[in-house]
Amino acid sequence: MTLKPDTEKIAVPATTATGPAPLTPLGLFTVLLGAALSSIDFFIVNVALPSIERDLHASPATLEMIVAGYAVAYAVLLVLGGRLGDSYGRRRLFLWGVAAFGLTSLACGLAPGAWWLVGARVAQGAASALMLPQVLATIHATTRGEGRAKAVALYGSVSGLGVLLGQVLGGVLVAADLAGTGWRMAFLVNVPVAVAALLCALRAVPDSRAGQPRRGDIGGTLLLGATLIALLLPLSEGRATGWPLWSLLTLAAAPPLAWAFIAVERRAEHTGGSPLLPPSLLCAPGVRRGLVLGLPIFIGFSGWMFVSAIVLQQGLGYGALKAGLAIVPMGVTQIAASMLAPRLVARLGGRAMTLCALVHGSGLVVLALTVLWLPWPSLGPLALAPGLALCGLGQGVELALYYRIVLAAVPSARAGAGSGLAATVQQSCLAVGVATVGSLFLALVPGLGMRDAFAVVLGVQCVGLLGLALLSLGLPRRLS
Template sequence: MTTQLLSGGPAVDGVPLLGPVSRGPADAVATGISTVGLITVLMGAFLSMADFFIVNVALPTIDADLHASAATVELVVAAYGIAYALLLVLGGRLGDSFGRRRLFIAGMAAFTVTSLLCGIAPTALTLVIMRAAQGAAAAMMVPQVLATIQASTTGQARSRAIGLYGATAGIASAIGQLAGGVLVSADIAGASWRPIFLVNVPIGVVGIVLALRHLPATRAHTPVPVDLRGTVLLGVTLLCLLVPLMEGRSLRWPAWTWAMLVATPVAAAMLIGAERRLERAGGVPLLPPSLIALPSMRNGLIAGAPFFAGFGGFMFVTAVGLQDGAHLGPLASGLTLVPLAVAFFIASLLTTRLLARYGRSVLMAGAVLQAVGLAVLAATVLQRWPDVGPWSLAPGMIVAGFGQGLIMSPLFRVVLGGVPAERAGIGSGVLVTTQQAALALGVATLGTLFLAEAGPGGMGMAHALAMVLGVQILVAVVFVFTSRLLPG
């Protein structure tokens, strides 16, 4: 197969791989994207998402090896997610201004270096700092993925590419935990947990080489200054929300955690006011109110945020519960998610045709299937605990994974479908920031709920896991109704 995918390019079974090139004023360089180029940007998305989840199954091993406190171990997850969410929108803006190809390569290089530093970290504190740096590198890289797709494809080509992005994001979460289990269990050269980070180094080097050769150079036609005030206020808002939720339980909720939570709506109000004033004055804010007011963006974020929060909580609680409660090893814990990943991938491949025929009903059906799968998992846990494993949990995982696959890929298409090409970078930044903040929020809230109830004085591991699954079922039911806000 030739890799050239410009207008009038190749097709498979009569279906064009990518559509005609967008040649509006949006980009300083108008070009298409090759198959290898698309794979390259999706590789960046895969690495960033997989690394959010890959540490879940390794946390007990990291704890034992580095003699870390409970709060520090949680920060290994939290530091990455917080830095990632804080800087994503800024990364999208920088890509629009200085070139998406340039920012993608710089982000991939930084991600590769910080992965190496994570892998050789001598102390828990060093690992936490490097994880934050790794999250910042991912924030430089990931917004360029969707922005490049938006700027270099149109029509059905764009729909397919965004669908592949959604599929990649979902599959990476399951494969990340599976890969973490395999690498920790293999204990390569006695390195214990360290290969979960070191494995990124050769992949990152390959990604840089491919990006240099195959990524199109796109950027916004007229660069705009960075909204420093908006960036600071967004950072303060997210930190005030996420830090206490992630660290409050392990630190027994000191006064400063409550003070930060109280400050969250104040910081959010200041952010909204500042962005509105800047846009009215003719400036370009970090989070343009006019962009968020687009029906596809606004309604997609309303529907998507709870889904992503539930998804993040599900992955974290499953990994911790199966290891600490059912006493599965890292490998068995990771293998439990293989049926979910396979079902998710199959569903993602079907969404383009299903959307064309049934519209938003596909997302509603996905939410129903997810709820059914979670209910099956909860029933299995209550009936068989602690004698559960990959085989006994497979039916529920398959149904839940298929439902999640019917949601995530179409959701990305719907949200970005109404975003003009010249705002592709900021649009993708807003979307992925919401995704990452919601994932972190899900880990913080559902993880805290699970750990509190599973510990001494709680209801026990099995009932705690079933309770969290019940909360996620409720989230899926809510999505059935919020998805009706989406176009189509």
């Protein structure tokens, strides 16, 4: 089906002579609800993984694909979704994204098998990629001054709330087993929320679009998707299947595909096109440094969330609700730290990243000592709380600083391209983290046992955070 500019007569909030209508409180609530849906859904599935494994007889590698498939589709289509909104109307793409998210959530909840669920999760990630870019773009286009500052601050808090609500809500829904639905309700709950968001959006979200929209980069999008799939599929499935020839060939194809992607992006930029990820942005040392800082943050974070879900429920025997509540100390301190991040940056500048990396690493050390020294079968949530709280303090500042560092090095005229680059790297790293850290953990469990394998993974993540602390020493004292 071919996209066409808005011509149909649907209820669109009126536009002013100088631009789109201002965003009302209901409109702001609606777009933030869309952002919350995509954030919560990434984390809600972690609590449901052991139940999915039992019910669908899914292998551990398939569980990785259930999580990573969502992040890959999200990462690959994120920039394209933003450009479609610029061209055809952000309100229209938001409506399409919300509707698609509701339908794909229904497909996830009704999945008859594990690979059906993987496919539905990929489609769900694609729906999120249509929906999420319109949120910040709509806020930017329809708010001014103090109203915009408050709206952006609320948008920034959605990520931290997503971690907390996703884990707790997932635990509650799986444990409640409403009408025998079990893990399926973790997906089905999205359907009525999406319907409500759709109705509110029809009424309250104003339309806006870019004055000079850019073309989509179909070639770059396909090559980026092929590169990530060639990397992640063998890392997830190869270990479990004994590294057959197809997995080695696929993994070997990842570097040439990455080279082809870079070449296509360079050619598109040199010929005046609209590359998915403009290579010239990487010429700025600040952008490169910021993106490199994101690698240990997001790879470690997604790997940790995947591994912790398995450790808490299968290793320690927690139920889904208890496992979700066990993560609450991390979620609470993460939200608090993200709110305090601006003050910390004002006082410490780039050293704030160094400090939070060390705090995060100390939390992982406390967790490792806790699981190694205390009786493993009877280890309760209270014993894990101090380490988790420290991890949340570090993560809250890390996540807030990542975008600030990257975008500070991007010219204001290219802020859209810079934010797209930062978001794509973030989502790609979330997928890579599940495939790499998750695969390492699963490979170690048969030989070491779950407790020692968990401690090793925590040590690997500590090494990454130490690298983050050292790299952050090169950040300027003052961050714009």
